[in-house]
Amino acid sequence: MRKKPIQMIFDYTSSSDMDLEDLALLDIIDLEDLQTIQDTFAKTNDVASIITDTDGKPITKPSNFCKICQIVRSTEIGKRRCERSDMILGEKAKKLMGPTYERCHSLGLIDASAPIIIGGKHVANWLIGQTNVKEINSKLIEEYAREIGADVDKMLDAYHDVHHMSIEKFENVLLLLSQFAKQISTLGYNNLRLIRELNERKLAEERLRESEAKLRTVVDTIPDLVWLKNTDGVYLICNSKFERFFGAKEAEIVGKTDYDFVEKELADFFTQKDKAAIGSDRPVMNEEEVVYADDGHREVLETINNPMYDSNGNLVGVLGIGRDITSHKIAEETLLQAKIEAELANRFKNEFIAIVSHELKTPLSSIIGFSEFLLDEMSGGMNEEQVKYINDIFKSGNHLLEVVNSILDISMIESGKIELYYELFSVSDAIDEVISILLPLALKKSIDIDVKIEMQLEDINADKTKFKQILYNLASNAIKFTPENGSVMLTGKQIDNMLQICVEDTGMGIPKENLEEIFNPFKQGYPYLTRIHGGTGLGLSIAKNFVELHNGSIWVESEVGKGSTFTFAIPI
Numbered sequence: 001m002r003k004k005p006i007q008m009i010f011d012y013t014s015s016s017d018m019d020l021e022d023l024a025l026l027d028i029i030d031l032e033d034l035q036t037i038q039d040t041f042a043k044t045n046d047v048a049s050i051i052t053d054t055d056g057k058p059i060t061k062p063s064n065f066c067k068i069c070q071i072v073r074s075t076e077i078g079k080r081r082c083e084r085s086d087m088i089l090g091e092k093a094k095k096l097m098g099p100t101y102e103r104c105h106s107l108g109l110i111d112a113s114a115p116i117i118i119g120g121k122h123v124a125n126w127l128i129g130q131t132n133v134k135e136i137n138s139k140l141i142e143e144y145a146r147e148i149g150a151d152v153d154k155m156l157d158a159y160h161d162v163h164h165m166s167i168e169k170f171e172n173v174l175l176l177l178s179q180f181a182k183q184i185s186t187l188g189y190n191n192l193r194l195i196r197e198l199n200e201r202k203l204a205e206e207r208l209r210e211s212e213a214k215l216r217t218v219v220d221t222i223p224d225l226v227w228l229k230n231t232d233g234v235y236l237i238c239n240s241k242f243e244r245f246f247g248a249k250e251a252e253i254v255g256k257t258d259y260d261f262v263e264k265e266l267a268d269f270f271t272q273k274d275k276a277a278i279g280s281d282r283p284v285m286n287e288e289e290v291v292y293a294d295d296g297h298r299e300v301l302e303t304i305n306n307p308m309y310d311s312n313g314n315l316v317g318v319l320g321i322g323r324d325i326t327s328h329k330i331a332e333e334t335l336l337q338a339k340i341e342a343e344l345a346n347r348f349k350n351e352f353i354a355i356v357s358h359e360l361k362t363p364l365s366s367i368i369g370f371s372e373f374l375l376d377e378m379s380g381g382m383n384e385e386q387v388k389y390i391n392d393i394f395k396s397g398n399h400l401l402e403v404v405n406s407i408l409d410i411s412m413i414e415s416g417k418i419e420l421y422y423e424l425f426s427v428s429d430a431i432d433e434v435i436s437i438l439l440p441l442a443l444k445k446s447i448d449i450d451v452k453i454e455m456q457l458e459d460i461n462a463d464k465t466k467f468k469q470i471l472y473n474l475a476s477n478a479i480k481f482t483p484e485n486g487s488v489m490l491t492g493k494q495i496d497n498m499l500q501i502c503v504e505d506t507g508m509g510i511p512k513e514n515l516e517e518i519f520n521p522f523k524q525g526y527p528y529l530t531r532i533h534g535g536t537g538l539g540l541s542i543a544k545n546f547v548e549l550h551n552g553s554i555w556v557e558s559e560v561g562k563g564s565t566f567t568f569a570i571p572i
Helices: 031-045 067-073 076-096 138-148 152-159 167-221 240-246 264-280 326-375 384-415 427-444 464-480 512-517 527-533 539-549
Strands: 048-052 100-103 110-118 121-131 225-230 235-238 284-291 298-309 315-324 422-425 448-453 460-463 487-495 498-505 553-559 563-571
Touching: 031 048, 031 121, 031 167, 048 076, 067 076, 067 152, 076 100, 076 110, 076 121, 076 138, 100 167, 110 167, 121 167, 138 152, 225 240, 235 240, 264 284, 264 298, 264 315, 298 326, 326 384, 422 427, 422 464, 427 448, 427 464, 427 487, 460 464, 460 563, 464 487, 464 498, 464 539, 464 563, 539 553, 539 563
Parallel strands: 448 487
Antiparallel strands: 048 121, 100 110, 110 121, 225 235, 225 315, 284 298, 298 315, 422 460, 487 498, 498 563, 553 563
């Protein structure tokens, strides 16, 4: 008998990219198929055969086992020794990466093993043998039977039935076994790849289903109508809100068109918007009023139709989203109606104010005129108390006339009836005219008025009356709210094509929190001082409106306790 094992090259298919740590042969090859192959091989070649795992544990049932080996394996000791012998033989085959044979560790019969290697992992051994190639001393059989606790007579009888085979023939059978083991290895590897591919496909399908389910949940959660049509207007998908619109389930909608659910006129409108989105290759937005089929309620929808493309840039169809804007439209209409009513009420108010003011001006003019006549003592002498009363009447009349005029100005501004009459005039002359009117009031409080106008300041083209009114309102306020022995300064200069006038005082200043509203009608820096200093609270508002009518701007800088500076700028 040859002592050197047969050397063969096995082209076992291996793959390092697969996780084979827990791989077992029966994970990838059916046991019944494996058993059939083994039984056929054993019967055809008249050898015993079994396939075990790498620890020598049987995977298949024994095929064509001789009686003596059955007796040995029926004992506990014999079974352990046979499994150990199979494991040792398998390890040798694994190291050689090919088949090998040697005497078994039990009876000395010839056994052989071919490794089954899948994906580079040794998963099993295919064992054949239980063949006698040389006579064994019967005394050795008797000793071994006693050692493992088997019946000696049965062992001896069974030994005579052991199949005899020449070593040359056994090696030929081993060559055939090696080819079969290789085919099983290849079959296992192919099955493994197929299983992995199927698992990956199954995982991909599960992920796709999960993704579709999540997308469906998101789409159905959206409170808007969502749908997708192909280029022929046939519905592909829609959400639950859209189902309510058509009064049908998605399964009933998919595969149909608008003409199956709504009137032709509305269906034509939908089709037109789809074609417009496809033709322009951009989203198309429109508003439409629809009636829901499920309960008959109406909604105004803001609809966006957007052309949809696949990953290859091919046009799939049109994705549509319809958002309910009914409440917004109602709010807009309500707001518009309120605006119209407010404008109408404001017009009536302005007309009423104008009428009342004009009606007041006539008797006021008479009262002022007669009181002034009496003060001039043109009607005869009056005692001191009478003069005091007439003087109060004169002052109150003038104050009321000022209020009426201011209200008329505000009314005309708000109604848009104020017109500007442009003319060229000297800025210095206009300022002098205003100062001459305000000088008595300043002298009465011992307030110095200082005027600084740039020598090169050009004439200005503006409404002279409105310009003087702006200046008068700012300067009179400065004098009014500046304590005795204070000062007021007026400066004028040209900056680019703008005339800038500043009115600076040393008065009490304006609190920061009041600055934002200082130009609003009936607002003052210190409202509680109105009763002390008088005034309507309209002067600054009128000044601001007159400045803005000239396309100019006005602003204020102030610090409590130090004074205020009002500045306006208008085009020259």
